[in-house]
Amino acid sequence: MKKGFEAKNSSILIAKDLVKTYPPYQKAVNRISFSVEKGEFVFIVGKSGAGKTTLFRLLSKQEEADSGQIFINGNDITRIPPKRGYLVRRELGVVYQDFKLIHYKTVYENISYALEVQSVPDRKIRKKVDEVLQVVELSHKRKALPLTLSGGEQQRVAIARALVNRPLILFADEPTGNLDWDTSWEILKLFMAINCQGTTIVMATHNEKLLQLMKLRTIVLEQGKKTDEIFY
Amino acid sequence: MRFFIDLRRSLREAMVVFRRNGLVSLGCIVISTVALFSFSVILLMAVYVRFGTISIGDRLNVTAFLEATLTHEEVNTILVRIRHLPETKDAVYVSPEEALRELKSKFHDLEIDASPIPPSVRITPGDTAYVPVLIAQLTELEGVSSVTDITEAASNFFGIVQIGTILGIALLLIFFAGFLFIVSASTGISIYSFRREIEIMQLVGASRTFVQNPFIILGSLYGLIGALLSSLFLIPSYQRIDNFYHAFIAFDPIPLDEYNILSRIILLALLVGLATGWISAKQSVRRYLK
Numbered sequence A: 001m002k003k004g005f006e007a008k009n010s011s012i013l014i015a016k017d018l019v020k021t022y023p024p025y026q027k028a029v030n031r032i033s034f035s036v037e038k039g040e041f042v043f044i045v046g047k048s049g050a051g052k053t054t055l056f057r058l059l060s061k062q063e064e065a066d067s068g069q070i071f072i073n074g075n076d077i078t079r080i081p082p083k084r085g086y087l088v089r090r091e092l093g094v095v096y097q098d099f100k101l102i103h104y105k106t107v108y109e110n111i112s113y114a115l116e117v118q119s120v121p122d123r124k125i126r127k128k129v130d131e132v133l134q135v136v137e138l139s140h141k142r143k144a145l146p147l148t149l150s151g152g153e154q155q156r157v158a159i160a161r162a163l164v165n166r167p168l169i170l171f172a173d174e175p176t177g178n179l180d181w182d183t184s185w186e187i188l189k190l191f192m193a194i195n196c197q198g199t200t201i202v203m204a205t206h207n208e209k210l211l212q213l214m215k216l217r218t219i220v221l222e223q224g225k226k227t228d229e230i231f232y
Numbered sequence B: 001m002r003f004f005i006d007l008r009r010s011l012r013e014a015m016v017v018f019r020r021n022g023l024v025s026l027g028c029i030v031i032s033t034v035a036l037f038s039f040s041v042i043l044l045m046a047v048y049v050r051f052g053t054i055s056i057g058d059r060l061n062v063t064a065f066l067e068a069t070l071t072h073e074e075v076n077t078i079l080v081r082i083r084h085l086p087e088t089k090d091a092v093y094v095s096p097e098e099a100l101r102e103l104k105s106k107f108h109d110l111e112i113d114a115s116p117i118p119p120s121v122r123i124t125p126g127d128t129a130y131v132p133v134l135i136a137q138l139t140e141l142e143g144v145s146s147v148t149d150i151t152e153a154a155s156n157f158f159g160i161v162q163i164g165t166i167l168g169i170a171l172l173l174i175f176f177a178g179f180l181f182i183v184s185a186s187t188g189i190s191i192y193s194f195r196r197e198i199e200i201m202q203l204v205g206a207s208r209t210f211v212q213n214p215f216i217i218l219g220s221l222y223g224l225i226g227a228l229l230s231s232l233f234l235i236p237s238y239q240r241i242d243n244f245y246h247a248f249i250a251f252d253p254i255p256l257d258e259y260n261i262l263s264r265i266i267l268l269a270l271l272v273g274l275a276t277g278w279i280s281a282k283q284s285v286r287r288y289l290k
Helices: A051-058 A082-089 A109-116 A122-135 A151-165 A181-196 A209-215 B002-020 B022-058 B072-084 B095-105 B127-141 B150-193 B195-203 B208-248 B261-289
Strands: A010-022 A026-037 A041-045 A069-074 A091-096 A169-173 A198-206 A220-224 A225-230 B062-066 B088-092 B120-125 B144-147
Touching: A010 A051, A010 A198, A026 A051, A026 A069, A026 A198, A041 A051, A041 A181, A041 A209, A051 A069, A051 A169, A051 A198, A082 B195, A091 A151, A091 A198, A109 A122, A109 A151, A122 A151, A151 A169, A151 A181, A169 A181, A169 B261, A181 A198, A181 A209, B002 B022, B002 B208, B022 B150, B022 B208, B062 B072, B072 B088, B072 B120, B088 B095, B095 B144, B120 B127, B127 B144, B127 B150, B150 B195, B150 B208, B150 B261, B195 B208, B195 B261, B208 B261
Parallel strands: A026 A225, A041 A198, A041 A220, A091 A169, A169 A198
Antiparallel strands: A010 A026, A010 A069, A220 A225, B062 B120, B062 B144, B088 B120
16 A cells, blocks of 8 residues: 555646635635546545535536646646536536436437537537447437436436546546445446556545445545555 | 536526426516506607607798799809708798699688799708707898797607607616616526525536526526517507507608617617526526525
């Protein structure tokens, strides 16, 4: 087990001294630094309020850091104006605890939407969505509405939507938080399979049992600070 | 190519939101219709009142009586000079014989053969506000013996027109502001119900424009349908107002039909409806993009 921050050239994600303060003085993220290698699967753990979600929001350019830098594939995304943040998000995949699916769109439409926003032609969309539906084993549910699916299936749709762009990094913010143990394990196996195909994954969780089973590199957050980094 | 792909998708998305928001959409259209109809009726009335005042104003003529000893050439010279005055809209020579005929047509039992009225020039001022200046200039003209002084009547009329114009503009502005507020609020409610979807759209990498477009199309559609419906209701209202106007002001010198008032107001209502829907939707969706 070793500790400390050491950014390498092969790092696909580098966070340097990230700080985010919410009014009046609450430091949600306090000088956090770490790096993630290409193809790595990293866990970020911490109790509620530790700063995991804020960190994810900064990394996916949903919010702006007060100070610090974030390099994704060598590009400093903190220098990109917030209005153009959508360009960064197109390069990333983000999966949320509450799935964030559009209820009036079918499974197919929810996934294809991530490509539609990039003006991808319909023919290419069909091909890509079909591929990704096979990965998450939901081809038979393509016309179903999200609310008719189980929690695990909804999360798989969300994963498919995050994957359809072939993202540089897949961020997953407590993706198993709303699921029972068996379903969580299924979702985690899916993430492992995706990771094996070369996608870098950064996942936030507070599920101790999963961490014990996976034994992967883990960054520990407490009250907005990185307190530990565990390498297995 | 990208533009057409995005446009097609925005239109499809707008239709989905329109259908899914059925009741709210209906409410928005009803509100737009009522607001635009009120706006159009007020505008129509303002136009007719304006035409009415112009028509009445045209009847406020100034008469310059000429000296009876003037030759035909001298009368012509005076007439040309009067017509060239900047305050003059029109000037007509009335001979003593014509004046007598008019007098007899008003008073049938009048039994006189020689006209007691001197030759005169009947002048229509360009505006009722010009009357005092016009009278002063006519009085100074050589060969003019006297001028009928309608300054007080003109200034009273001018005052009424001014108050009417100010009130009309104020009323129109109030209605327009109310219309903007109501349409914005109702479009805002429609978009509010999609705030979660707007957030998701942004999370998956949609640009602001891509998120905004369906809602802008939606807002414009509310305004456009509202304007079309209000125009349908406006047609019978127009006929009533027009009938009332012509009953009130007989022998109107202004050829109202040539102005295509109804089609102009309908066109304006369509543009206002479209623009208002567009602007209010853009404003409302901006709130959720922050």
